[in-house]
Amino acid sequence: MSTTTLGKTGITVNRNGFGALPIQRIPRETAVALIRKAFRGGIRFFDTGRGYSDSEAKLGEALEGLRKNVFIASKTQAKTGDDLRTDLEKTLAALRTGYLDIYQFHNPPFCPKPGDSSGLYEAMLEAKEAGKIRHIGISNHRLRVAHESVDSGLYETLQFPLSYLAAEKDLELLAKCAAAGMGFIAMKALSGGLITNSAAAYAWIAQFDGVLPIWGIQSETELDEFLSYIENPPALADEIKAVIEKDRAELQGEFCRGCGYCMPCPAGIEINTCARMSRMIRRLPPQRFLTQESRAMMAKVPGCLRCGQCRTACPYGLDAPALIAKNYADYQEILAGKPIEGSEGYRASATLNPFETRSSA
Ligand code: SF4
Numbered sequence: 001m002s003t004t005t006l007g008k009t010g011i012t013v014n015r016n017g018f019g020a021l022p023i024q025r026i027p028r029e030t031a032v033a034l035i036r037k038a039f040r041g042g043i044r045f046f047d048t049g050r051g052y053s054d055s056e057a058k059l060g061e062a063l064e065g066l067r068k069n070v071f072i073a074s075k076t077q078a079k080t081g082d083d084l085r086t087d088l089e090k091t092l093a094a095l096r097t098g099y100l101d102i103y104q105f106h107n108p109p110f111c112p113k114p115g116d117s118s119g120l121y122e123a124m125l126e127a128k129e130a131g132k133i134r135h136i137g138i139s140n141h142r143l144r145v146a147h148e149s150v151d152s153g154l155y156e157t158l159q160f161p162l163s164y165l166a167a168e169k170d171l172e173l174l175a176k177c178a179a180a181g182m183g184f185i186a187m188k189a190l191s192g193g194l195i196t197n198s199a200a201a202y203a204w205i206a207q208f209d210g211v212l213p214i215w216g217i218q219s220e221t222e223l224d225e226f227l228s229y230i231e232n233p234p235a236l237a238d239e240i241k242a243v244i245e246k247d248r249a250e251l252q253g254e255f256c257r258g259c260g261y262c263m264p265c266p267a268g269i270e271i272n273t274c275a276r277m278s279r280m281i282r283r284l285p286p287q288r289f290l291t292q293e294s295r296a297m298m299a300k301v302p303g304c305l306r307c308g309q310c311r312t313a314c315p316y317g318l319d320a321p322a323l324i325a326k327n328y329a330d331y332q333e334i335l336a337g338k339p340i341e342g343s344e345g346y347r348a349s350a351t352l353n354p355f356e357t358r359s360s361a
């Protein structure tokens with residue numbers, strides 16, 4: 001087993017954290033069974049958030065009676081100290097626990113600090129002094145806020161996207177965190193589904209000390225894959241390095257991570273899917289993206305109002321309106337019969353009637 005320690009928190013676990021965002025999409029019984037199986041299989045770190053609908057409640061039910069054997073992290077989107085206090089009480093009740101191991105600010109647009117007039121950090125400190133939380137963390141998608149949180153010396157962990165598609169600036173942040181003794185909780189280690197080789201994702205991240213990936217898990221198949229890595233951690237061998245190099249070559253440059261921070265869109269466009277369509281249709285089974293539902297979703301793209309709201313909100317600085325337009329044009333060509341390269345010669349026109357209805361895979 002390969003373990004990692006989250007900086008000065010001292011939290012030491014195997015390198016498979018359970019990201020509990022996706023369990024909000026599955027029925028309660030299924031989620032509870034999945035989490036219990038994760039625990040039996042050796043997963044000890046669970047990350048959730050007040051903003052993930054019933055994720056905390058499902059975790060709370062599944063982990064009841066196991067509290068002292070696990071680490072639980074949650075997040076708040078509170079904008080004031082009072083909101084944070086209310087959120088924390090709801091979170092503790094939902095999780096059926098008296099304390100959180102890590103409580104994180106959930107992607108705030110600024111780095112909360114004492115005296116900044118929001119009262120947020122003061123409320124965190126008060127909760128820590130009261131024993132309701134053990135460590136203070138922050139999750140973010142913005143490099144600027146992430147750097148500020150490290151520089152401030154106020155945080156014990158940073159949750160930030162990290163995968164083998166990371167840019168140099170992401171690695172600089174990682175090194176800075178390590179130097180500051182901050183734990184790094186890696187989200188989007190599969191880059192929102194664009195990385196399909198989880199062993200490669202695991203092996204690449206495992207080379208960094210103090211980094212814990214939290215895998216977004218919602219099915220037993222996914223869970224089994226990560227559980228197998230506890231006993232048999234994939235190594236960064238030549239074969240895996242080759243996978244990583246190939247993916248980097250295909251996915252280099254700026255791409256949509258599917259985070260959804262640019263939404264909702266006033267024109268009802270599912271930006272976080274439409275902006276990635278060209279890549280997803282080539283990397284995953286294309287039939288999944290040729291359903292009537294997918295076509296209807298893409299059909300909204302020409303309705304873009306050019307308001308620019310998504311461009312301003314994107315933490316990666318992407319020109320989302322241009323990106324969705326480009327993906328839309330490619331999608332129309334595919335529907336018209338353009339071969340989908342990289343997808344084993346699949347031709348939309350040869351295998352699928354454009355007016356046929358298929359359920360999503
Ligand atoms: S620019 Fe277009 S896609 Fe972006 S938020 Fe506005 S309407 Fe939606």
Ligand code: SF4
Pocket residue numbers: 255256257258259260261262263271272275310313314315316318320
């Ligand atoms: S365009 Fe930016 S904010 Fe929107 S989903 Fe993609 S990466 Fe996230």
